[in-house]
Amino acid sequence: MSLTRYKKKRDFTQTSEPKGEKKKKGVAPLTFVIQRHDASRLHYDFRLELDGVLKSWAIPKGPSLDPADKRLAMMVEDHPLEYGKFSGSIPKGNYGAGTVDIWDYGTYTPDGVTKRADYEKHLREHLEKGDLKFTLKGKKLQGSFALVQMKRAEEGNAWLLIKHRDEHATKGYDIESVKPARPHGKKVWGKADPEAPKEKEKAKKPEPSALKSVRSGKAHKYKEFIEPMAAQTREQPFDDAAWVFEIKWDGYRAVAEIGKKEKRLYSRNGLSFESLYPDVFDALDKIKEPAILDGEIVVLDENDRPSFQKLQQYGENPTLPIIYYVFDILSHKGKSLTSVPLLERKEILAKLLPKDHEIIRYSDHVEEHGKRVFQHAVELGVEGVIAKKADSLYNPGRRTYDWLKIKNLNTQEAVVAGYTAPRRSRKHIGALILGIYKRGKLIYIGHTGTGFTDKLLKEVYGALQPLVRETSPFQEKIPFNAPVTWVEPRLVCEVKFAELTDEGILRQAVFMGMRIDKAPKEVDHLDVEEAATAEKAKKGKKTGRTGKAAKATAKPASRQATKTARKKTTEDTHEGTIRVDGHEVKLTNQNKLYFPKDGITKGQVVAYYNSISKYILPYLKDRPESLKRNPNGIEDKGFYHKDAAEDAPSFVDSITLYSEGARKDIDYILCNNKATLLYMNNLGCIEVNPWCSRTKSLDNPDYLVLDLDPSDKNTFNQVVDTALAVKEVLDKAGAVGYCKTSGASGLHIYVPLAAKYDYDQARMFAELVAHHAQELVPRFTTLERSLNQRKGRLYIDYLQNKRGQTLASVYSMRPVPGATISTPLEWKEVKHGLHPSDFTMETLPKRLEKKGDLFKPVLGKGIDIAKCLKKMEGGA
Template identity: 35%
Template sequence: MVPVKKAAKKASAKKSTSADTASNAIDEQLERYRSMRDFRVTAEPSGASSAKSSSKTRGLPFCIQKHAASHLHYDFRLGWNGVLKSWAIAKGPSYVTGDKRLAVQVEDHPMEYGGFEGIIPAGQYGGGTVMLWDQGTWEPQPGYTDIDAGLRDGSLKFVMHGTKMKGKWALIRMGGKWAKEKKPNWLLIKEHDEFERGPNETPVTEAEPDSVVTGRSIEQIAKSEDHVWNSKDTAGQGNAWFRQESKGEVARLNSAKLAILETKLRKLPEERQPGFVSPQLALMAATPPLEKGWLHELKLDGYRMQARKDGKGVQMLTRTGLDWTNRVRSVANEVAKLAIDKVTLDGEVVVVAPNGTTNFADLQASMQEGGKHLLTYFCFDLLHVDGRNVRDLPLRERKELLGDVLNGADEDVVRVSEHIETGGAELLHKACELQAEGIVSKRASGKYSPGRSSDWLKMKCLHEQEFVVGGYTLPSNQIRGVGALLLGYYKDGQFVYAGRTGTGFTQKTHRILRDKLEELEQKTASFARVPADAKRGVIWVKPEMVVQVRFATWTADDQVRQAAFLGVREDKAAKEVVREDTEIALRPRGARRKEASHSVQPVAVAAKKVTAADVGEHAPVRLTHPAKVLDAQSGMTKQMLADYYWAVAEWMLPHIADRPVSLVRCPEGSGSPCFFQKHVNHMLPKGIGSVDIADKNGKVEPYITLNNAEALAGLAQMGVLEVHPWGSRNESLEQPDRLIFDLDPDEALTWKVLAGAATDVRAQLKKMGLESFVKTTGGKGLHVVVPIEPELEWPAIKDFARGVVVDMEKANPGLYLTKMTKAARVGKIYLDYLRNERGATSVAAYSPRARAGAPVSMPLSWSELKLAERPVFRVAEFSEWKARLKKDPWKGMSGVKQHITAAALESVGLKS
């Protein structure tokens, strides 16, 4: 056995003769790994020759980082497909073949992180000191060249070419009880070769303890603090790390900046620090201004707050002047550390999401439900500094001073809200791609003026605003919570009904909302008018609770569509809540204002321009391996599937939104094993919600629900080839609003016979006063769908559906069958009524199917049943049939208000 060589330690030690040399070495490493971050490697298929495969995979990067976080461990990282596949190993690797070192798989890391050595600030994920303990290249062992299969099946065998790590190694995923852990547990094992060591030899982690790049110890790296990794700041985008000067140099630079700031302030008018300044507010606009002289910032989704520092005391005041200091104590404590004695800041307290946008739901959870999310105060304006009024300065100058004031603050807690001066339209487009709320454009020369003015304009990607709760319904399951909230706003002194929301609730918010709303209950509605069908089962409340809601659009009758609850807003009075529409046309200062009907674009139009569901645009969702083929017959890729979901979202969502759904996932495509998923887990894409449903034993579980295009398109990342909704909505789970009759024919029957059978079902339903709609199943059958008012419960609906098909079987036993027996189906059509029971689902309109060719379940007009051949629609051929979306045969379904009458029940032998 040949021991690991120690020459590297001596060589790298030469690099650490000075702090600058070590820092420069890490800069070089970071740049090297940054250059790798966009490469892609595709594994050879099973059975490929080792020579051919190694040409693809030879020279893959690896690194091992010694990490002093909450405990000392080693992060083992293998570069694959543009990321670092990562495992945490408590004891580090061992050259003893009998040692099996536990390796806990963690999330993939950006490639650039493989070149990092330095500090991750406390409070961030992985906070502590990081050393580059070893690095080099790796490749799969012959016979184990399908790396994706190895990762999936839990068996990786590879050869390492590092300074400290050499030879053959294996990573094996553990089974049994270990397979039930939240994070997969693997074992790192040294295989027999010339590099293995005996149990009595010094472990490599002790023999080679220091950095392979700089030769520094973990203590020396911690003391230097020359490089910092912001895990919350654009990780993987190239800006996640920065190099900083020594602590002494930082103090000297800070002192110099404060002296310059004092010189600038001497020219400004003196004043006593105001107690509270009424905030400047933005008007809604359709598009960003095109002329020069505007600063464009991302719109933040949080709580607007003024930070008022007076000596050692700090107040955090809401937009209405309420003192919320204790609620955002971490921010107040950081403001208190500023070197300025008296200062008033204007900004927004937010929770930063992993993609760099802001998340109001997480913010509200942190402040009301005890959730633990880091709060960040983004400062976008400066109102007062050390007895000087800065509000009359141009905004550009105020922001320059703001940068000086915040110098030295912990940027994870308090930071300047950055801006760009050109490309407002591009910024809005990018914000929408990132699923941010939108942007705010501010006149660079403008003074700070309380109230709304045309100097500040806001453009939104998503419709999101406050509403007042005027009533609620009870959930149909056994939890303590709410079924739906009835929403409203004020207009000309009247409380206007704006629709309802029944999604977005967690178990905690269910309880919180129910407790608060019960205290506000009253006997009558406060709305000026409420549609008759919206009054059923409603408990009216005093219009005092304000909630934040995100929704798709306003309907023609001025109600929100596909609305999701985000949180309760305690910083805004109910009487201030109005409908947010575009209020001005963008125009140069001093230009004459035109009539709104000629000059104003609705926000919906502006938003659609940057998120148009057009097949020519890629869906704005993150995909790994977008070129991966999910259907071999048609050539449909993961990107094509995401783009399809994005393009048909407007037509598909009305049939799945605000319902529990089950997903058919086919990670390896339509020709490989697939499985159903109906419960929420961490694998789901952004935008997926949950609805709590109790089973027959009373056990409550979170079921998947979704109601926006981004969430739908994001399903492609998981290989979701089918979407199956319930026949009832979240707000009335026990009362279905759709009947489904599934016509499943023997394959020998012709299309004409099947189409005639669907027409028979339609005629049978018409006798009972029920209008119906038809669609292909994406297979050989047809679905006849009947929209109904949610009045009867599941058992009654199932019995009614059974009665309908049994009558048809009795009338034509030679063609129709109502029992599932396969042997009896020869030459017949099975009339499946079992889709109409609690928990049953059927494939959604416009959903693909997990079958060869990836066909689509397509709504048809009844006249299309007269076609000579069965119509077939495939995802890969969407460009050929997308024109039919302009004439949706199911367009009128939402307007059909019909009931299963007592006479209809009696006609199938049921009592009303």
């Protein structure tokens, strides 16, 4: 029981919520508090004192005195005891922004326990079991209650709060008709205060950000300074005994000059860092001998990885962990070392720097094994590696091929040329318009509208206002679909992006921060083009102009897995190219048997998808695809391939998303056209597996899914009975569900949500439906996820409702004997005698002609979960 999660979510310089510490156990009565929290969605927070903290649950509809109301309660992080006295406003932009009122408070006791000394032990044991029974003695709520954990909630945080029948029970209880015991401030009841108290804002004024400091002139620029040596760009990592390899840190390049009495710290263009990063500047005192150092200032995120975006916030949050990684030394004790070989310089540097210092750290290297270092960089999720010739000399101000940067992520510095007007509720800026200089002219390279916080939008907008001009800084005319404000091209930002188009435009550019250390005229090349040019010169052959090349090296493990999986079998020579909607799609090995017992070839699989493409594509469009590839047919195990967009043709759309599990960016294919669908089929994709959400709302699924997964001991009639039980629950809740065969052994039931809810909310409702359905057919069903615990029963799987999870799409073929198809059903067809083998690539086209697309409503109007919960919980 810790307050770590509570503290991690809050910035106590911005909110008046108590910081709190865990209290020791006492003998006083245990307390409870209920707070009405008018945040993005109104809810009530129910808190019980236990083991020195407040165990906490968020209750969307609030507690009730009516035993018929089974209120959903989502367990959240522990809160400090002081929070029980908190009421007030949490400022916009902070976790839980909105107004908090104390609705009720008092004491409580566990049911069935008489001695105070035994209270917490009993409560702790029953909390662990997921079954708490207690009696409240509050101003409004009194009597016996139960908190019951819902079966097999994935995170274990979904509970039900239930009022027991006693003299305090009240039928038809309406919590919103009862005013708080201690409302906050003088406000209209039911409306949240829009902003936090101004006194809080005045209490502590944070340091200005780097951008603000430069604008205000607080960060001065030195007239005389040393411009550090720079690296050329290369695409591929390599091994070479004559080279050493270092991690490429994602921060601000910084030169430190340390004299006997004075010291300086500045950027590559001479901008003083002394007031911006005072902790680093002060730490230079630990270096006891005169020296000139070259390194990188970085700030670490919560996963101890360098974050350029966090570095931008450092002035306003100086508690962030900051490090000066030093990788070179130019001078020592007044003697220049620029003509000394690199390894000798680093040996001097390592001896000079303080050991195990919190801020100043030596940036080590690995000799020869560049590929291994690069793979390590990929696993760490850092920007890439720097390769340096072991005997290279230091050439200040020069970009040289003795140093090479090899990127794991596609990043690019860009000049800000203007911005588009914001749309809908967004403020200040819609997107920044970006360019680079080529032969003295500013060239358009794209725009970025993502990666901003509200605060950052305001700050960048403020920095651009003094630079506004009437005309475009570009010579060519650039069309935009929103009004444009042009600015003098004096500011530089950094973006990450998915790829570079043939026209030299950055696709899916994401704003990372402003580069206060770069002059606009220095931004005179595209890194991915430079890397391709260097690789072409090295190899003596043509290199493509795609930005995917730089990222391709970041995935050696996945490519190796691909090669391993492609076992050489008897290869057919049948190849050809077909033209699909103006795109050339190459098809190979079309005579290869994919379903040996059925005599179905790869070409027939491609032909099937070609024939039903207009039906399946609406369910694939703009959804990341996790490719399941069976290039040698269904009798080979096959493999999953998520990171599949890097080598795809130009007609294949993609999206780059960071994977927490893989700790790197993943390039997902988006199947947005028929050519892409057939390209995937040609890769060996017998089945198609899209996400439940689309790119414009990745955290909000368009539907939830219940996967009825039978064991070997279940009959398909029992699968049908379970589906009908789910339908009964949905009908009572006023929700609609649409059934399809999985194409293998089960059934899938989809409930449309229209992207109105996030995955947690979808999964919560799916679990509730699964819970009630399982109670209708308990003899042969289970909610146990573990195969060992299912004991031959059908598993009602609601855990598929999670970002990144996939199921076989409707109309997808399945890699099982018979080449069955995942087929939508009318509910009147869901009856005993139904079987998935009835729906194959032979029968489905005729069925589509007759019935049309039965699944279309799944992408239509979504259900109202709140109304459904009300019917399920209250019987209304």
